[in-house]
Amino acid sequence: MVRSVVSILLLCFVVQFAYGAQNNIDGVRIWPSPDNTRVVFDMKAAPEFTYFTLKNPLRLVIDFNNTSDAAKLSGIENSGDLIKKLRYSTPKNKSSARVVVELNRNTKPSLFAVTPDGAYGHRLVVDLPDTAPKPSKTLAASSSTGSVVIDDSTSARDRDIIVAIDAGHGGHDPGSIGPAGTYEKHITLSIAKKLEDMINRERGMRAIMTRGDDYYVSPNRRPEIAREKKADLLISIHADAFSQPQPRGGSVWVLSMRRADTELGRWLEKSERHSELLGGAAEVINDKSSERYLTETILGLSMDHSMATSHDLGNKVVEELKQVTSLHKRKPQAASFAVLTAPDIPSILVEVGFISNPQEEKNLNWSKYRERLANAMFNATKRYFKQVPPDGTLWAQERANNRTHKVRSGESLSLLAQRYNVKVSSIKAANDLSSDVVRVGQVLNIPRT
Known part of the structure; x- marks a missing residue:
C-alpha cells in the first residue's frame, strides 16, 4: 500500500516536472526594414531549436523542441512584404512545435538565441536579409507633406545640401524607457520626421533618413547610409537616461579623438574602400609605394575637417537648444559612438533630454515640444551652412x-x-x-x- 502511494506521488511529480519544464512561445514580433526583416520569438525559457528551408513555395521551417504550440500566430503586425504568413505545421513529436514562415522571395536566414536583458526575457531571433532590388538612381524622402522623389543623375542646377537624419534605436531596440513607459525610439523618430520636414521645405536643402519607420538599423550601418546618399552632415537624435530621476537637460556629442584615430586606421587597412573617401583622387594615386602615405594624408585631412565642422555645428546646436530646454552639458562632449565614425562626414549626436526624468519625459511626449527641439537643430544647421556652404551647392553659388x-x-x-x-x-x-x-x-x- 505504501509502495503504491509512493509510486503514484512519484508519477505525479514526474508529470508535473515534465509539464513545468515545457517551453512556451510568449509572443512574436516582426520588424521589417529596407534590407532586413527580423522576427523575434519571446520565449519562456532558452529555446532549443533546429531549422531548414524549403522551395516551391519558399518557406523557413523552425522546430522548437519541448515547446507548446498554444501561442497565436495569426494577426501579428507586419508592415513589410518579405513575410507572407506565420503558421504552425505538424511537429516532429507531440512535445514539439513547428513554425513555418511563408516567404514572398528568397532569403538566407540567420537564427540565434538571445539571453534575458532588461525588460526582455529569452528570445529566438530570426534575421531575414531582403534580396529585393532597390532603386539606384532615385531617392524618396518621405515627409508629413507628401513624398519628394529626386533623380540624382539628372540635376541641372547646383545641388542641395544633404542632411542625414538618424533617429536613434528602432524595431526590437526600444532604447531607454521612461518611468511612464515612453520608448526612446518613438520620441527620436517623431523629432527626426519633424526635422526632415523642415529641411525639405528649405530651398537648397534636402533630408534623408537612416530609418523612416519603426525598424532596427545597426549603429555601424547608419553612417554607411549617410555616405551612400552623399550626405554633407549626419545628425543622430537620442534621449538620455540615468538610474536616478534627477538628471535632466540636453547635450551634444561629437567623436572623440581616440576613436577617430582608431577609425582612421581601420579605413587605411581597407584598401578596397579608399575610393569611397578619396573620390577622383583615388584614380590619381597610382604609385603603390606612395599610395598609403598619400591616402593617409588625404584621409587625415578629411577627418580633421569633419571633426572641426562637427564641433562648430555642435556649438550652434547647443546655442539653439538652450532656448528650448535646460542643458546637461553646456559644450559639445566627445565620446566613442559608432554612429559618429564616418571619417568624411561631419557628425553630431544630440541628446534631447533625459527620458528617465518624469518632467522631461512628459515634455518629450508633447508634440509642440518635439517640434521646438527639431526647430533648434534645423536653425543651427541652417546657420552653419549659410556661413560655410559645401562646394558645388546652390548655397555656395549664391554666396559667391x-x-x-x-x-x-x-x-x-x-x-x-x-x-x-x-x-x-x-x-x-x-x-x-x-x-x-x-x-x-x-x-x-x-x-x-
Missing part, C-alpha cells in the same frame, strides 16, 4: 554671387537696399533675417540681383 557690407551707425535695411539697388526682402533672405532690425558691426550678404 553676394557682396558683403559691414553695417555702420545710422544704416538700415531700407537704406542699404537703395544703395545697392536690391529689395529689402532679398537682403533678408540672403541673411536669413526674420526682422528689419540690423546692428552696428553686423556683416550682411548683399545679393547682386
Whole structure:
C-alpha cells in the first residue's frame, strides 16, 4: 500500500516536472526594414531549436523542441512584404512545435538565441536579409507633406545640401524607457520626421533618413547610409537616461579623438574602400609605394575637417537648444559612438533630454515640444551652412554671387537696399533675417540681383 502511494506521488511529480519544464512561445514580433526583416520569438525559457528551408513555395521551417504550440500566430503586425504568413505545421513529436514562415522571395536566414536583458526575457531571433532590388538612381524622402522623389543623375542646377537624419534605436531596440513607459525610439523618430520636414521645405536643402519607420538599423550601418546618399552632415537624435530621476537637460556629442584615430586606421587597412573617401583622387594615386602615405594624408585631412565642422555645428546646436530646454552639458562632449565614425562626414549626436526624468519625459511626449527641439537643430544647421556652404551647392553659388557690407551707425535695411539697388526682402533672405532690425558691426550678404 505504501509502495503504491509512493509510486503514484512519484508519477505525479514526474508529470508535473515534465509539464513545468515545457517551453512556451510568449509572443512574436516582426520588424521589417529596407534590407532586413527580423522576427523575434519571446520565449519562456532558452529555446532549443533546429531549422531548414524549403522551395516551391519558399518557406523557413523552425522546430522548437519541448515547446507548446498554444501561442497565436495569426494577426501579428507586419508592415513589410518579405513575410507572407506565420503558421504552425505538424511537429516532429507531440512535445514539439513547428513554425513555418511563408516567404514572398528568397532569403538566407540567420537564427540565434538571445539571453534575458532588461525588460526582455529569452528570445529566438530570426534575421531575414531582403534580396529585393532597390532603386539606384532615385531617392524618396518621405515627409508629413507628401513624398519628394529626386533623380540624382539628372540635376541641372547646383545641388542641395544633404542632411542625414538618424533617429536613434528602432524595431526590437526600444532604447531607454521612461518611468511612464515612453520608448526612446518613438520620441527620436517623431523629432527626426519633424526635422526632415523642415529641411525639405528649405530651398537648397534636402533630408534623408537612416530609418523612416519603426525598424532596427545597426549603429555601424547608419553612417554607411549617410555616405551612400552623399550626405554633407549626419545628425543622430537620442534621449538620455540615468538610474536616478534627477538628471535632466540636453547635450551634444561629437567623436572623440581616440576613436577617430582608431577609425582612421581601420579605413587605411581597407584598401578596397579608399575610393569611397578619396573620390577622383583615388584614380590619381597610382604609385603603390606612395599610395598609403598619400591616402593617409588625404584621409587625415578629411577627418580633421569633419571633426572641426562637427564641433562648430555642435556649438550652434547647443546655442539653439538652450532656448528650448535646460542643458546637461553646456559644450559639445566627445565620446566613442559608432554612429559618429564616418571619417568624411561631419557628425553630431544630440541628446534631447533625459527620458528617465518624469518632467522631461512628459515634455518629450508633447508634440509642440518635439517640434521646438527639431526647430533648434534645423536653425543651427541652417546657420552653419549659410556661413560655410559645401562646394558645388546652390548655397555656395549664391554666396559667391553676394557682396558683403559691414553695417555702420545710422544704416538700415531700407537704406542699404537703395544703395545697392536690391529689395529689402532679398537682403533678408540672403541673411536669413526674420526682422528689419540690423546692428552696428553686423556683416550682411548683399545679393547682386
